[in-house]
Amino acid sequence: MQILDGTLVSAHIKEQIKQDVIDWQAQGGKKPHLAAILVGNNPASEAYVGHKVKSCAELGFESTLLRFDPSITEAELIAEVNKLNNNEDVDGILVQLPLPGHISGDSVINAIDPSKDVDGFHPISQGKMMLGQPTFLPATPYGIMLLLEHYNIDIAGMHCVVIGRSNIVGTPMTILLSRNTKPGNATVTLTHSRTKNLAEICQQADLIVAAIGKPFFVTADMVKPGAIIIDVGINRIPDATKKSGSRLVGDVDFEGCAPLCSYITPVPGGVGPMTICGLMKNTLLAAKQKSTVAATA
Numbered sequence: 001m002q003i004l005d006g007t008l009v010s011a012h013i014k015e016q017i018k019q020d021v022i023d024w025q026a027q028g029g030k031k032p033h034l035a036a037i038l039v040g041n042n043p044a045s046e047a048y049v050g051h052k053v054k055s056c057a058e059l060g061f062e063s064t065l066l067r068f069d070p071s072i073t074e075a076e077l078i079a080e081v082n083k084l085n086n087n088e089d090v091d092g093i094l095v096q097l098p099l100p101g102h103i104s105g106d107s108v109i110n111a112i113d114p115s116k117d118v119d120g121f122h123p124i125s126q127g128k129m130m131l132g133q134p135t136f137l138p139a140t141p142y143g144i145m146l147l148l149e150h151y152n153i154d155i156a157g158m159h160c161v162v163i164g165r166s167n168i169v170g171t172p173m174t175i176l177l178s179r180n181t182k183p184g185n186a187t188v189t190l191t192h193s194r195t196k197n198l199a200e201i202c203q204q205a206d207l208i209v210a211a212i213g214k215p216f217f218v219t220a221d222m223v224k225p226g227a228i229i230i231d232v233g234i235n236r237i238p239d240a241t242k243k244s245g246s247r248l249v250g251d252v253d254f255e256g257c258a259p260l261c262s263y264i265t266p267v268p269g270g271v272g273p274m275t276i277c278g279l280m281k282n283t284l285l286a287a288k289q290k291s292t293v294a295a296t297a
């Protein structure tokens, strides 16, 4: 069993991005600038956005964090997105999800200028991805593909089972795994809360992507010996032995499943750091594309 070490791989990719930014600036390019919107103070969202802002500083990007009270209206938030759309200095915009219940995430995401949609959540980005056209890929599935690529794992012809059909992980993951690319060319089954015989389907998987948001959902009896497991879950559970009283676990029972696997991602230190890499690569791409458009306009 080998650990797919997202912390290590992301450090490696971040070094490449950092050098790319230096080279870009040496050619007269400007620092990539990511603007993040955070509504309310959900502790998990605070932590995710904090990691993203910190990564910007590490890589020589500029970042702006806009915080809003949860009482902000949908129209006010869309107006803020529009300000960022029109701000020439901003290359990438991300709206941290989830948003408060009275705001439609779809409406806010749809308001983002697709040329700044570095999370890859806009319908234009998702549509282009589905058609195999160049675009911003959603950060988490993109990061997972980068991780598979780094370890030279050839998934062509494998049966991949994705658990969870969210717009930001499960559904786009199925597209990327099945595309005619490397890595890619897998046969994919998308499963969800209404899937019958989920355990039997997982037992047939050469690769499982667990993105259901339930701690320890994937157990050893669901895993075929030699399978690869990618754990997207980040769940906080009570743990009296920790000073904080809690700890982070994935969607997979790591202790039970790891001995059976050929490869497995840990939580934390697996997919999470790779998501940041996906976002940072998209932001650098947005900055470069903007300057190309400006130069040819």
Ligand code: GUN
Binding pocket: 094, 095, 096, 097, 098, 119, 139, 140, 168, 275
């Ligand atoms: N919420 C959970 N994951 C993500 C992500 O990758 N991007 C944003 N914007 N929100 C999220």
